[in-house]
Amino acid sequence: MPEAPALIAEAIRFDAVGKTFPTRPVPLRAVESVSFAVRRGEFVAILGPSGCGKSTLLMMAAGLETPTEGRLERGGVKLHGPHRQTGVMFQDATLLPWLSVLDNVLFPATIRRIPRAQVLEAAMRLIETVGLKGFEGARPHELSGGMRQRAAICRALVLDPDLILMDEPFSALDAITRDEMGDVLLDLWQHTQKSAIFVTHSIREAVLLADRVLVMSRRPATVAEELVVPFPRPRTPALADSAEFGAVVAHLRGVIAGNMA
Template identity: 45%
Template sequence: MKPLESTNLFANSINKSFSTPGMDSSLEVLEDIWFHIMEGEFVSILGPSGCGKSTFLNILAGFEEPDSGHVACCGETVKAPSPQRAVVFQSPVLFPWLSVKNNVRYGLDLRKEGKKGTEDIASSYIKAVGLDGFEDYYPSQLSGGMQQRAAMARALVLRPKVLLMDEPFASLDAQTRYSMQQLLLRLWEEYRHTVVFITHDVEEALLMSDRICIMSKRPGKIIEELPVPFARPRPLSLTGSREFSMLKNHILERLMT
């Protein structure tokens, strides 16, 4: 399959196995995955626990190498992690010994951009995620949701082309989760990153994405791709509509097969 011109990230025929600890055999985790995402598109990946979603995201990020197949981003083969592809995990990855401000500007400092520019860019992203006033706090002094917002600012400040998110809101309570979803959508509408979003929550996928890919049980493969037909913005009341319920039920059934 030849990717289209505006395809931002694609993975062709990805296979991956891991050796089984303490045994002579291997565990087949991903089987012939074909995936593409267009520039600025928001795609969710749903699949049963253990089907290989995080492994696949790690391959897209360049943290893991596939056994076979090809991954390319922005016209280049993915061989290693790159600032073009930022990753946000379920638990916020922040340096505990650095303040919010210094965590957010860490990647910029590594790039050795001018001090004044760095300060301004970091502040604008801290503001964008609603953490202004908390610049000098340390991660242990923040709530879980605030830590995740700082992690998002830290990822976005490097202006990645692609944002790879592995269940970023799974550990948050329902209210914080909703406000983080709204924040992510606002940032996405402003910066138009391409987003690959792993979630277990079917409603979250339907409220957030342009398209949903459903993975099978391990060895994971993509068994269905669904365009999400709802116009944006999508109010919470959408979840009560007949079309939403039908799609949700269809996805839940596919996840159980």
């Protein structure tokens, strides 16, 4: 019997997913038996050592790499290739330099041949939400790094995806801009019911933004630890100054250190 996606409470499910790259002379095992699901509306952060396989996991979730073992389900259906309702934001938020901010934000609609008029309002609203109003006509080189990242967030959200995949989206930013971007994201999340997988090296960022944090092992990546973040929403950036927040961050730091020892 065909599955009924509307009744599925999970945005995405990894079921014993593995990935081996056919490198020479020896194949490279990047991901090993990863199983977890992201519920609708849930924000999951992934922490783990460099080179362990986090980006590979995200590429598979985006449908841009195929698992060599196991199964990936998107809304209860086996995932085959990129999904229209998935927004992606990768580490180097490369905007197209010859396009304006607005045209960059509208780009996912352009490649899917969706009429501009259909998404223009959503694009303008997002641009305003992230504080880029007035810069619609600017080219990327006229923006600061943080502004480019904000435009990239708008681009990832413009088609109103129900799942957004972010791979260290703020890693190239200085600490202050990075905090600012975290606040923008936190704010966006209080108003939408989207699911997210967010890869970061910042424990603090993970705890502030996520409902659940997964800690990956060294390569091949597998889920070594899972922590449900105990802070209710809506959250504000001030949460990060509390002793309770500090305790959760310290706990995770210990887990990661133990995991890497």
